[in-house]
Amino acid sequence: MKDHLYNFLLHLGDNALVLGHRLSEICGHGPILEQDMAMTNIALDLVGQSRNIFQYAARMKGGDTTEDTLAYLRDATAFKNVLLVEQKNGDFAKTILRQFLYDAYNYPLYKRLMNSSDKDLAAIAEKSIKEITYHLKWSSEWVIRLGDGTEESHNRMNNAIQDLWSYTGELFKYSDYEISCHESGILPDLNGIAEEWNAEVKNIFAEAGLEIPEKAWSHDGGKRGVHSEHLGFLLAEMQFLQRAYPGQEW
Amino acid sequence: MNTAISKEDVYSILEKVSDPEVPVLSIIDLGVVRDVILSDDLVEVVITPTYTGCPAMDMIEVEIKATLQEHGFERTKITTILSPAWTTDWLSESGKQKLREYGIAPPQGAAKSKRALFSEESGIICPQCSSTNTEMVSQFGSTACKAQYKCLSCEEPFDYFKCH
Numbered sequence: 001m002k003d004h005l006y007n008f009l010l011h012l013g014d015n016a017l018v019l020g021h022r023l024s025e026i027c028g029h030g031p032i033l034e035q036d037m038a039m040t041n042i043a044l045d046l047v048g049q050s051r052n053i054f055q056y057a058a059r060m061k062g063g064d065t066t067e068d069t070l071a072y073l074r075d076a077t078a079f080k081n082v083l084l085v086e087q088k089n090g091d092f093a094k095t096i097l098r099q100f101l102y103d104a105y106n107y108p109l110y111k112r113l114m115n116s117s118d119k120d121l122a123a124i125a126e127k128s129i130k131e132i133t134y135h136l137k138w139s140s141e142w143v144i145r146l147g148d149g150t151e152e153s154h155n156r157m158n159n160a161i162q163d164l165w166s167y168t169g170e171l172f173k174y175s176d177y178e179i180s181c182h183e184s185g186i187l188p189d190l191n192g193i194a195e196e197w198n199a200e201v202k203n204i205f206a207e208a209g210l211e212i213p214e215k216a217w218s219h220d221g222g223k224r225g226v227h228s229e230h231l232g233f234l235l236a237e238m239q240f241l242q243r244a245y246p247g248q249e250w
Numbered sequence: 251m252n253t254a255i256s257k258e259d260v261y262s263i264l265e266k267v268s269d270p271e272v273p274v275l276s277i278i279d280l281g282v283v284r285d286v287i288l289s290d291d292l293v294e295v296v297i298t299p300t301y302t303g304c305p306a307m308d309m310i311e312v313e314i315k316a317t318l319q320e321h322g323f324e325r326t327k328i329t330t331i332l333s334p335a336w337t338t339d340w341l342s343e344s345g346k347q348k349l350r351e352y353g354i355a356p357p358q359g360a361a362k363s364k365r366a367l368f369s370e371e372s373g374i375i376c377p378q379c380s381s382t383n384t385e386m387v388s389q390f391g392s393t394a395c396k397a398q399y400k401c402l403s404c405e406e407p408f409d410y411f412k413c414h
């Protein structure tokens with residue numbers, strides 16, 4: 001088994017699953033019905049994408065590993081998602097900004113993964129890209145609406161930027177497995193993705209009347225399993241059923 | 251297995267399997283059946299998901315197996331492929347007609363990039379009164395495949411099976 005590919009798959013699957021779970025927490029609590037439905041639709045897409053990735057990872061691992069054991073029976077230190085996606089929902093501005101910062105990274109990433117040297121991963125990316133395109137469109141529109149909205153919504157966007165900006169640097173910092181994947185043609189150059197991300201964020205922020213913060217210190221660790229305290233609480237809820245009643249089925 | 255069975259026979263049996271979320275559509279109308287492979291006593295049905303998180307897909311697998319079994323096929327296998335990715339371009343013409351009659355506006359035109367900001371599909375025909383004076387409420391609807399629209403002529407809301 002190629003360990004670097006397996007770890008990279010967990011990283012991709014964990015990003016999608018953790019953000020999907022965060023968005024699912026909003027189900028029934030959205031600011032208006034249409035946007036409640038939008039966020040739960042996006043949650044569904046992300047959880048679906050994580051399933052495709054975990055199914056592939058489980059085939060690679062073999063033995064008793066399944067998509068369910070990967071989602072429900074790993075501890076926080078085994079999760080490889082970036083710290084950005086585990087941050088709490090906060091107010092609507094923060095939920096939107098977290099989504100936008102992530103979508104603006106995910107879109108160029110998956111676009112490139114469609115040409116990955118790993119054919120299974122390329123097929124997953126091809127299947128996911130149209131959904132990710134919808135997500136980015138939706139979150140971009142809301143960043144503009146809130147940034148260029150009322151004084152209240154504009155201030156809330158600025159607070160969200162303060163809260164989340166230091167989690168964006170990690171997106172483009174190579175982990176060991178990403179370096180190996182890059183060397184074997186599985187993963188494209190993160191610098192190219194960073195350039196596209198920077199251009200997208202600059203563009204949308206300009207239209208929203210929002211300022212990009214000065215370059216500052218950034219958090220990292222998520223890709224190698226060092227998480228903020230939020231992930232443990234998230235997993236406690238997400239994994240409760242399978243931990244309390246192992247093997248339970250619908 | 252009866253050796254006289256052809257692929258076409260299996261396809262016509264699969265016409266009886268409907269999409270659990272839009273029950274007027276068969277899985278053949280929907281375009282999710284990509285191939286049928288007959289070998290010895292095994293029927294293999296190759297399907298592709300509409301949306302990755304579509305909860306209907308698990309249900310569809312169960313229904314395919316059950317329906318084939320009802321028709322005497324004991325050994326069945328479902329294989330899921332992701333590439334080429336499903337598109338609404340594969341929705342059959344009869345499927346589009348069935349959607350319209352069911353009160354869901356079928357996708358208009360070919361699937362293309364929706365990357366443009368604030369772009370929305372316009373001129374969508376209201377399934378109630380056939381007016382094109384309609385507007386999008388949200389690109390996300392009651393299921394992954396639908397967007398929410400409203401008709402400005404008859405003032406009814408409706409679902410649009412969006413181009414994908």
Ligand SMILES: [Zn+2]
Nearest residue numbers: 376379401404
């Ligand atoms: Zn009408």
